Amino acid sequence: MNLFLKSSLNRFNKLIQADKKIMLYAAIVSSVLLSACGGKSTTDQQKNEAVAEKPPVIEQQTELSEHPGLPVYNQHCLPCHQADGNGVPGMFPPLDKKWIDGDDAALISIVVHGMDEEIEVNGEIYNTIMAPLPHLKDQEVADVLNYIRLKFGTSQEKISTEQVKTVRNSDV
Numbered sequence: 001m002n003l004f005l006k007s008s009l010n011r012f013n014k015l016i017q018a019d020k021k022i023m024l025y026a027a028i029v030s031s032v033l034l035s036a037c038g039g040k041s042t043t044d045q046q047k048n049e050a051v052a053e054k055p056p057v058i059e060q061q062t063e064l065s066e067h068p069g070l071p072v073y074n075q076h077c078l079p080c081h082q083a084d085g086n087g088v089p090g091m092f093p094p095l096d097k098k099w100i101d102g103d104d105a106a107l108i109s110i111v112v113h114g115m116d117e118e119i120e121v122n123g124e125i126y127n128t129i130m131a132p133l134p135h136l137k138d139q140e141v142a143d144v145l146n147y148i149r150l151k152f153g154t155s156q157e158k159i160s161t162e163q164v165k166t167v168r169n170s171d172v
């Protein structure tokens with residue numbers, strides 16, 4: 001091997017080594033980048049999961065603000081039972097789960113036939129009268145009762161217009 005060949009071979013080897021170094025460097029950089037991206041997408045995924053857990057609450061809120069029973073409540077119940085359902089002490093009782101979550105027919109009856117009995121709500125006795133609201137349509141009664149169940153009660157049971165009709169036509 002002559003000197004020229006030898007030195008060009010050396011240079012060639014060095015070049016390859018430099019190339020290898022660059023490739024190694026590129027490999028490290030890209031793997032760091034990849035893992036960084038991977039890490040980011042995991043947090044994104046976690047974020048998405050965290051967001052995904054929340055919608056039911058948001059859904060229920062929008063559902064309630066668009067619930068057909070809300071305008072009925074605001075017009076026909078709110079003046080006495082108030083927006084927060086807490087009533088007016090001594091005059092109008094707070095809406096109580098005992099009735100809201102209780103028997104369907106008894107709840108419907110309060111609206112279509114009124115209520116005139118001594119009741120105890122939150123430790124306070126009410127012996128007042130709730131006048132019936134016979135002018136409310138079956139649909140409005142069903143809507144408002146389903147609304148107060150969602151808003152102030154815990155029952156998910158729905159009241160139908162047929163049930164309202166039945167109670168309206170009975171003396172119960």
Ligand code: HEC
Nearest residue numbers: 076077080093094095096099115116117126127128129130
């Ligand atoms: C004019 C005032 C007034 C209006 C309007 C009114 N209520 Fe009442 N409500 C009362 C009073 C007073 C009582 C308690 C009656 C008693 O002591 O027998 C009562 C009792 C109740 C009760 C049972 C007791 C309780 O605290 O939970 C429910 C349920 C109820 N009302 C729902 C409604 C709904 C739903 C509407 C609207 C569709 C409505 N009320 C409209 C005055 C009113």
